[in-house]
Amino acid sequence: MDPMDPSEGGGRGAARVALVSADPQPAWLAQARALWGEEIEILHVGAASDCQALARITRLDAAILDARIGAGAQALVASLAARAVPALVLEPEPGDSAALAWLRAGAAECLAWGVGAERIAVALRRLLARERSRREALRRASGSNVVRAQHDIIEQLNSALLVVDAAGRIAYCNPPAEQILGATHEALLGRSAWDWFGAPAGEESLVARSLRRGERFKGAEAVIMRPDGRRVPVGMSCAPMEAADGARTGAVAVFQDLSDTKQLRTQLLQHEKLASIGQLAAGVAHEINNPMGFIHANLFQIAEYVQDLRRVWGQVEALLEAARKAEAPELREAAEALGAEAEAVDVAFVLGDLAKAVRESQEGSERIRHIVQDLRDFSHQDTAERVLADLNQCLDSTANIVWPMMKHVVTLEKRYADLPAVPCFPMQLKQVFMNLLVNAYQAIEEAVGQSGATGTIALETRRSPGGVEVAVRDTGVGIPPEHRSRIFDPFFTTKKVGAGTGLGLSTSFGIVQRHGGRLAVESEPGVGTCFRLFLPVDDVEDLPE
Amino acid sequence: MSAGGRAPLLLLVDDEPRILSALRRSLRREPYEILAAETWGDALRLCDAHPIDLVLSDHKMPGMTGLQLLERIAARRPQVIRMLITGWTEAIPEDAMRAVGVRAVVSKPWEDAALKETLRLACKALR
Numbered sequence: 001m002d003p004m005d006p007s008e009g010g011g012r013g014a015a016r017v018a019l020v021s022a023d024p025q026p027a028w029l030a031q032a033r034a035l036w037g038e039e040i041e042i043l044h045v046g047a048a049s050d051c052q053a054l055a056r057i058t059r060l061d062a063a064i065l066d067a068r069i070g071a072g073a074q075a076l077v078a079s080l081a082a083r084a085v086p087a088l089v090l091e092p093e094p095g096d097s098a099a100l101a102w103l104r105a106g107a108a109e110c111l112a113w114g115v116g117a118e119r120i121a122v123a124l125r126r127l128l129a130r131e132r133s134r135r136e137a138l139r140r141a142s143g144s145n146v147v148r149a150q151h152d153i154i155e156q157l158n159s160a161l162l163v164v165d166a167a168g169r170i171a172y173c174n175p176p177a178e179q180i181l182g183a184t185h186e187a188l189l190g191r192s193a194w195d196w197f198g199a200p201a202g203e204e205s206l207v208a209r210s211l212r213r214g215e216r217f218k219g220a221e222a223v224i225m226r227p228d229g230r231r232v233p234v235g236m237s238c239a240p241m242e243a244a245d246g247a248r249t250g251a252v253a254v255f256q257d258l259s260d261t262k263q264l265r266t267q268l269l270q271h272e273k274l275a276s277i278g279q280l281a282a283g284v285a286h287e288i289n290n291p292m293g294f295i296h297a298n299l300f301q302i303a304e305y306v307q308d309l310r311r312v313w314g315q316v317e318a319l320l321e322a323a324r325k326a327e328a329p330e331l332r333e334a335a336e337a338l339g340a341e342a343e344a345v346d347v348a349f350v351l352g353d354l355a356k357a358v359r360e361s362q363e364g365s366e367r368i369r370h371i372v373q374d375l376r377d378f379s380h381q382d383t384a385e386r387v388l389a390d391l392n393q394c395l396d397s398t399a400n401i402v403w404p405m406m407k408h409v410v411t412l413e414k415r416y417a418d419l420p421a422v423p424c425f426p427m428q429l430k431q432v433f434m435n436l437l438v439n440a441y442q443a444i445e446e447a448v449g450q451s452g453a454t455g456t457i458a459l460e461t462r463r464s465p466g467g468v469e470v471a472v473r474d475t476g477v478g479i480p481p482e483h484r485s486r487i488f489d490p491f492f493t494t495k496k497v498g499a500g501t502g503l504g505l506s507t508s509f510g511i512v513q514r515h516g517g518r519l520a521v522e523s524e525p526g527v528g529t530c531f532r533l534f535l536p537v538d539d540v541e542d543l544p545e
Numbered sequence: 546m547s548a549g550g551r552a553p554l555l556l557l558v559d560d561e562p563r564i565l566s567a568l569r570r571s572l573r574r575e576p577y578e579i580l581a582a583e584t585w586g587d588a589l590r591l592c593d594a595h596p597i598d599l600v601l602s603d604h605k606m607p608g609m610t611g612l613q614l615l616e617r618i619a620a621r622r623p624q625v626i627r628m629l630i631t632g633w634t635e636a637i638p639e640d641a642m643r644a645v646g647v648r649a650v651v652s653k654p655w656e657d658a659a660l661k662e663t664l665r666l667a668c669k670a671l672r
Contacts, residue, residue, distance in 0.1 A: 282635070286636070290632050294566070300571070
């Protein structure tokens, strides 16, 4: 069996061998090359430290070390041994004691320098073959070595792959894993996996459960917390790794970044939720409109009747005055009785107050009518095509919906400019306005606390070059500078649990982007925040050609 | 047709009797003879028994929508002016309304003046 047969070991091609030597072309090399042909690729490095670096960034199958390299040679041999890279040392002063020292340091073989190309070639082949069969045996014996043996496949995998050892330290990660974890291979190896797969809510991460309890997960959802604060939602499969004797040697996790998928799905969900709320609201609105129908109409009629009665009562009072002076005693008596009754009831007040009560009820019914109308507008589903909409109206009706919730702490100022109709999905924009308004309200609520003070939300619309701008400004707590770059990230929230999903602004941002617009923020802690939404309006038709 | 000087005969249909009485109140001083029905069955019976000129029907009712009722009425007496009154105007497809020949839709709650004007305009078509 030829150990260099490329068909072996999963067809990995040429073996990679580092040549650590001051001389890049030692005398034996050309001849040895002729012997092993394409089977071995030589990577020359001039110093021990360079070889250490090389071993970190690439897979090495073996190393040939010229002992005359001096500084760090022994340490290099030890470190290569730790990485399971067999080292062949060429010793200038042959002798058993020198050879023994090298073998003790971790070298796989020690030959006298100048021993000849043939012996070096044979020794190297033997090392490679031995290493290969060792890996084979290990792979059969223990899952953990699959990682090493199928290194290339794993490196080129689309999914992130991470291996932790029995102590929970990162033992291996491929490039996609580096990307998701936000650090390089070098920075990750040996670090505690719990820095990324922590247990913030007291519940163990999936990786920890695989490692500690031997549980297996397939396509589970998890969140990776990067040290930079970013949270990355991932889909993860995770399993314990066990040695032949059943001892747990670590855990392996394969995962994919779900940020985009997740955000899309959440947006979809939110959209569906809003749609079903919309249907409910529209149904409720209809039910309210039936009783409102007769209340509204009856109040109108009652107001008319009251007018009629007041007119009639004026005549009655005139008649009463006349009857009091009448000749006929029974007429005078009747007039006295009516006068006493009218005084007891206080008819003049009752008629006046009745009119007032009806007027106030009419105002109430008018208000209900507006609320219902706004609810219906809000629930109105977006069409597949953009429509031309009045942004002032969109903003105003949304503000009317959230107003009752915030009026105890908020003064609302509205400065609407005359705007051109904007091509948009009005329902989605109302969702954005709703998010901005609720955020502004929560920021004010946080700022005023229980002090009884109030804050201001100013809604302003104006024309802006190339489009229109909507500003929502509040006098709330403001956003700390360190959070400002992250507020549009999905799942970023500073609200207490249950108060926010961390999706409001990222969803809003997505909606504005789909409209070809921009959403920007200015904020000063303790002073307030202003969100500016710009939407382009295509005025091409209006431009002179 | 409202024959020679006779007041137009208006049929009100709604499953909510308070709507019917409120409509009657609104139209008390208007020049209509008013009949009212709380079910589509009663409405059709009244249509068969009386020379109805105008119908103003609720849309969402048990058993049959207002639109379906107007379609039946149109099949019997095509000259009857057909109108709907509803709290949910968006729920009625426009093309279906056109197909049934719905002349006007009054929204609930209605404004007194708007209701009277709608009926007045509809009556013009009678003459």
